[in-house]
Amino acid sequence: MPPAPKKPTVKKPATPVRKPVSRKPAVRxxxxxxxxxxxxxxxxxxxxxxxxxxxxxxxxxxxxxxxxWIKDWGQDPNYRTYESFNIKIPKKYTIHGIDVSYYQGKINWAKVKTMKEDEVSIRFAFIKATEGLLLVDPYFQRNWREAPKVGILCGAYHFFRPKKDGKSQAKFFLQVVNIEKGDLPPVVDIESLDGVSPLKMRAELSDFLNYVEMKTKVRPIIYTGLKFHEDYLDGHFDDYPLWVAHYYQPRLKLDKSRWKFWQHSDKAKINGIGHVVDFNAFNGDSLALDNMLVR
Structure with a gap:
């Protein structure tokens, strides 16, 4: 028998190779x-x-x-910052005041009087009147007239020049200032030797003090810096009330029995005054201050 015919071989088409598809992860x-x-x-x-x-x-x-609290941290607990006055003020004193001259310009004393932060307000003011033998402070008469009107206790001061005759300076001062009942005692401001010896300075200062006291029947106050007092005045004029300048300290480094007023800052800001002002504390209560007034 002839062999069966072979079936033709059918070739299957090649399966195409697919490239892998990169899929982005689904965002939920x-x-x-x-x-x-x-x-x-x-x-x-x-x-x-x-x-x-x-x-x-x-x-x-x-x-x-x-x-x-942050500003005062680590400081003396009796020395507190008063924001409205922009200075630190010792806490142990209840009576405060300022001193002024032409440098402060025209002052609104009503605003000065009404300024207050907690227990601190302006109770007194020392006002510059004269200097040497010829200079009169241009704002003295206005300040001397207007400050008492609002209830501020006032005292006048003379800037002393040791080169000039002490008695003549006293006469000049009293020609300008009319000291009356209820005023604070007159003040002599001594800050420098002006080129003379300490002995000469003390002699002229003594003449000034003696003449003013003889004419007014009031013992004047001596104003000076702490260093100047230590160098030239300590042991002299001890019977006179003392007003001492000693800035930015929680306490005055002088026995409390020796002084009456302490000028502890020269950078206070006061309502009604366009420039910084010296700030002072009185060493005593209201009765002690009243006892100092001219009778």
Whole structure:
């Protein structure tokens, strides 16, 4: 038998090779969370409180107190910063005052009198009147007239020049200043030797003091710096009231029995005055200050 015919071989088409497809990872959408109505009401309530003036008043008070504590941290506890006066003031004294001259310009004494922070206010003022033998402070008469009108106790001072005759300076001072009942005692301001010897300075100063006391029946106050007092006046004129300049210190480094007034700063800011001012503390209470006044 002839062999069966062979079936033709059918070739299968080649399977195409597919390139791998890079797929981006699916991004899941965040589900939005709705804020409960209770929370919304609470947030609105907090906003209303934050916007209220009362809230800001408490915050401001707390901020000022905290800032004051930070500034005074590590300092003497009896030496406190007063923001309105822009200086530190010793705490142990209850009566405070200033001293002024032409340098402060035209002063609104009503504003000076009404200025107050806590227990500190201006109770007295020393006003420059004269210097040497010829100079009259151009604002003296106005200050001397206007300050007492608002209830500020006043005293006049003379800037002493040791090269000039002491008695003549005293006469000049009393020609300008009319010292009356209720005034603080007159003051002589001695700060430098002006090229003369300490002995000559003390002799002329003694003549000034003696003449003023003889004419007014009031013992004058001596104003000077602490260093000048230590170098040239200590042990002299001890019977006279002393007013000492010693700046930026929590205490005056002089026995309290020796002085009446302490000029502890020259950078105070006072309402009604356009320039910085010297600030002073009185060593005593109201009765002691009243006892110093001219009778």
């Amino acid at each position: 959408k965040k589900k939005s969370k709705s804020i409960p109505i209770e929370w919304k009401l609470a947030i609105i309530g907090v906003l209303l409180v934050l916007l209220s003036p009362l809230y800001y008043g408490y915050i401001l008070k707390g901020f000022v107190g905290t800032w004051r």
